[in-house]
Amino acid sequence: MQDDAAARRWRDTLLVKAQEVVLEAIRADNESADVMRSAERALRMAGAVVGPGRRNERANDQETTARQASTHPGGVLEPLRANVEAVVDDAEASEGGSLYSSQVHSSKPRVEPARAHRALDRWAALLPQRVVNEDLGDYIEDINRRAAEGQRWLIWVRVVVAILTTAVNSVGYVRKALGKATVR
């Protein structure tokens, strides 16, 4: 019972940290229309497949919090998506509405997975080493392959999926480890 409560708390902490890591990576790149658009698309896709969960209580932007409460109640990823939408709106306003224009998006995408690596490296610090080497290592390898193939928009989808699945797998891994320790 205590293990379950601890695992739930840890899962919640991981999801909040996941939000912070992704948002920071996105904000750092808010001059790049390509990255913003890719991230928004990734988060829309992730938000569409993730089920209900606890809302993020640590959102410090009141306007964003109000928006997520009114439009996306209950979803784990909804605060993240709402925050990203706010960042996109800000960036779009600062660029005079040119964020989505075809002039900004070249037909030949540039492939730069280094930002994705930085986000995942920061995320890795919160996870068990085995999950980092196995699960996260495979995601990074997969991201590099996709980047080499020019599938740039998929990189941010993979980053979001990697963060979510490694969070879930870490909770499972730690719970099993705790179970073994208790049996002994």
Place this chain on the structure above:
Amino acid sequence: MLDTRIALLQALISGESYGLEIIERVKSLTKGRVLMMQGRVYPVLRELESEGLLESFDGDPLPERGGRPRKYYRLTAEGRRVARQDAAAIVGLLKPGLGMA
């Protein structure tokens, strides 16, 4: 849908491997009809290892994995025995579909 445990054991009969390669191997062996979720593979591999059906070892750190090593898995003698039993059961299951029943 083919059980993930069975698919992993069958994929490892042909030799040691790691997560991404196992997914590719299963996809290739089934001509793309069985697609495994990347997030599901390692938890099951760890489970099979804890049951004594697999053993694992670290490879060298690789730059394409951000300096992290791959974790390779291979069948133990018990794992090989279980994999053969599973294969026989699958063949039995497939016989009617193949017109062999």
